[in-house]
Amino acid sequence: MSLPLAFLDAVGGAIDFxxxxxxxxxxxxxxxxxxxxxxxxxxxxxxxxxxxxVSLAVALPLGLYxxxxxxxxxxxxxxxxxGRAIPELALIAFLVAYVGTGFLNVTIALAILxxxxxxxxxxxxxxxxxxxxxxxxxGMGMSExxxxxxxxxPLAAPTIMTGVRTAAIxxxxxxxxxxxxxxxxxxxxxxxxxxxxxxGVLAGCSRSPSSSxxxxxxxxxxxxxxxxxxxxxx
Amino acid sequence: xxxxxxQLDPSFFRDRSESDCIRENGAFCLDxxxxxxxxxxxxxxxxxxxxxxxxxxxxxxxxxxxxxxHRRRWLVPPFLGLTGVLYTIxxxxxxxxxxxxxxxxxDTAIIALTAYNLQIIYRNVMAGLANVPAAATDAGRGMGMxExxxxxxxxxPLALPEIIAxxxxxTVSTVAIATLAVFAGGxxxxxxxxxxxxxxxxxxxxxxxxxxxxxxxxxxxxxxLLQRRLVPWxxxxxxxxxxGARFASLVRRVRGAVP
Numbered sequence: 356m357s358l359p360l361a362f363l364d365a366v367g368g369a370i371d372f373x374x375x376x377x378x379x380x381x382x383x384x385x386x387x388x389x390x391x392x393x394x395x396x397x398x399x400x401x402x403x404x405x406x407x408x409v410s411l412a413v414a415l416p417l418g419l420y421x422x423x424x425x426x427x428x429x430x431x432x433x434x435x436x437x438g439r440a441i442p443e444l445a446l447i448a449f450l451v452a453y454v455g456t457g458f459l460n461v462t463i464a465l466a467i468l469x470x471x472x473x474x475x476x477x478x479x480x481x482x483x484x485x486x487x488x489x490x491x492x493x494g495m496g497m498s499e500x501x502x503x504x505x506x507x508x509p510l511a512a513p514t515i516m517t518g519v520r521t522a523a524i525x526x527x528x529x530x531x532x533x534x535x536x537x538x539x540x541x542x543x544x545x546x547x548x549x550x551x552x553x554x555g556v557l558a559g560c561s562r563s564p565s566s567s568x569x570x571x572x573x574x575x576x577x578x579x580x581x582x583x584x585x586x587x588x589x
Numbered sequence: 590x591x592x593x594x595x596q597l598d599p600s601f602f603r604d605r606s607e608s609d610c611i612r613e614n615g616a617f618c619l620d621x622x623x624x625x626x627x628x629x630x631x632x633x634x635x636x637x638x639x640x641x642x643x644x645x646x647x648x649x650x651x652x653x654x655x656x657x658x659h660r661r662r663w664l665v666p667p668f669l670g671l672t673g674v675l676y677t678i679x680x681x682x683x684x685x686x687x688x689x690x691x692x693x694x695x696d697t698a699i700i701a702l703t704a705y706n707l708q709i710i711y712r713n714v715m716a717g718l719a720n721v722p723a724a725a726t727d728a729g730r731g732m733g734m735x736e737x738x739x740x741x742x743x744x745x746p747l748a749l750p751e752i753i754a755x756x757x758x759x760t761v762s763t764v765a766i767a768t769l770a771v772f773a774g775g776x777x778x779x780x781x782x783x784x785x786x787x788x789x790x791x792x793x794x795x796x797x798x799x800x801x802x803x804x805x806x807x808x809x810x811x812x813x814l815l816q817r818r819l820v821p822w823x824x825x826x827x828x829x830x831x832x833g834a835r836f837a838s839l840v841r842r843v844r845g846a847v848p
Contacts, residue, residue: 365689439761440805443680444768445798448782452794453616528679532769535788545685546772 392544399540402458402530403523406465410522414470415515418477422511423503431478438471443529447536456537464536468529469522476518480511611792618792628781633800635695635776639767640808643699644760647706652752654707655714659744660736665715672708680705680766684773698775702767706759713755717748746820753816757809764805768797 373392421427446467450460484507492506508515531542610618651672658664678686683701691697721744729743745752771779781797782788 436761436809439758440765440802440809442765442768442778442798442801444771444779444782445794445801448788448794449798451788452614452791524677524679528681531679531681535783542681545681 395539395541395543398538399527399530399542402461402465402533402538402540403527405458405462406526406530407469407519407523409462409466410469410473410526411519413466414473414522415477418474418515419481419503419508419511422478422481423499423507425482428478431475435471435475438468438475441468443468443525444532447529447532451536458538461530461533461536461538465526465529468525472518472521472525473515474518476521477511477515480514480518481507483514484510614789614791616791617795621792622796629778629796629800632776632778632781632797633804635780636764636767636778636801636804639695639698639702639770639775639777640760640763640804643702643767644706644756644763646699646703647759648710648756650703651707651710652714654711655718656740658715659718659740668711669708672711675704676708678704681769681772684769684775688773693774695770695775697773698767698770698777701773702763702770705766706763709759709762710752710755713751713758714748717751717755718744720751721747749820750816753812753819757812760808760812761805764801764808768801 374389376390418431421431446464447461450464454460454463481503488506488510489502492502497505530540531545533540534543534546609615611621654664654668654672658668680701683704684697687697687700691700725743725747726739729739734742767775767777768779768782770777771783778797778801781793788794
């Protein structure tokens with residue numbers, strides 16, 4: 356049996372799992388099928404949006420403020436670096452062991468993973484905005500808030516969106532281990548293979564990357580376009 | 590309905606120690622930690638192997654791709670697209686998508702971690718090569734260097750800071766993601782975080798998480814030292830204009846971090 360065939364067989368099983376319910380491996384409960392897969396997809400999306408919304412609400416204003424004032428570079432750098440070094444699994448385990456399980460705790464964990472890229476990119480994005488544009492806006496009598504909202508934010512948007520995209524990838528990926536913290540998501544198919552079987556594992560995996568696509572795809576054309584101003588700033 | 594939480598085994602704490610701290614699952618049981626440090630040696634070594642092998646493989650592949658596409662520009666978009674797609678797959682899902690092909694084990698984890706590194710390192714190598722001043726390559730060409738000499742003696746040395754920055758980012762994030770390798774049967778520190786009922790055992794979680802973070806910081810420092818060693822002229826330039834250089838390096842890191 357060649358490898359591609361084995362893989363196709365597994366994919367076929369996974370597709371079958373998504374559309375047709377079956378009995379769980381332990382017997383008794385009915386698992387799989389569009390109903391349950393759809394439900395867990397919604398749970399997954401709910402967690403993702405909650406985590407992303409909290410990190411946006413915290414990181415975006417802070418990043419814009421620091422960038423606008425040209426201060427706190429150390430903070431932005433340190434948080435950006437530290438964020439990359441936080442192991443997702445250790446963070447979830449830490450919250451379960453010390454704080455407890457549940458929606459709120461998982462949302463906090465996801466937000467912690469989403470904050471660093473958004474904060475760092477918002478800071479850098481605003482700092483890279485052409486100072487003459489800001490001076491012109493100030494000369495036209497715009498308020499400081501107006502400058503941030505109507506000059507710096509739009510000009511920094513490509514860089515900020517790449518940060519949001521990275522954050523979205525982190526959050527969607529980490530939401531798959533949410534079942535460890537007692538919060539259902541598509542990760543339940545993956546982690547509880549003794550209940551769902553291998554088809555469920557694969558079905559859960561193939562669904563979760565597709566849900567990660569909604570924010571990234573909208574920003575797909577950005578990275579290439581945004582790399583040139585950075586180089587000029589150097 | 591959450592099968593995993595239901596599996597947690599309360600007898601875990603009594604199995605290991607008679608101390609009050611362990612029985613009550615105290616915030617951090619120093620005695621237990623000192624007595625049981627040896628149980629973290631194997632997972633730490635497994636973790637190290639996962640990280641070193643997958644970063645080395647990722648670097649070799651990404652570096653080869655960069656060299657290939659450096660003179661053949663039409664290869665850049667497909668390479669960027671391919672590595673970008675791999676980078677977008679959530680890490681845990683990646684491990685499990687590979688299971689039907691490669692089975693459980695460290696190999697599966699290493700393949701996924703390597704694929705994850707490609708984008709970061711490839712982008713940084715390409716950015717480093719693109720940032721080489723045209724004057725330097727022109728001078729090399731004027732001295733009669735061949736294309737190959739130009740690449741190895743002029744462009745790559747000048748691109749080293751960016752290349753090492755890419756390896757730093759890749760290494761640090763690989764240390765973090767490798768904790769998930771346990772789900773692919775790859776061992777590592779993740780096994781001390783979730784195996785059995787470890788996830789509710791505070792001291793264990795703190796130790797394993799702490800080792801992972803310390804490892805990430807250690808690798809980062811090591812690579813900074815390596816960069817100082819390999820690119821001594823950079824240090825002098827940074828001393829001259831500390832402010833500007835610091836912001837430039839921040840920008841570079843942000844560029845490198847995001848696909």
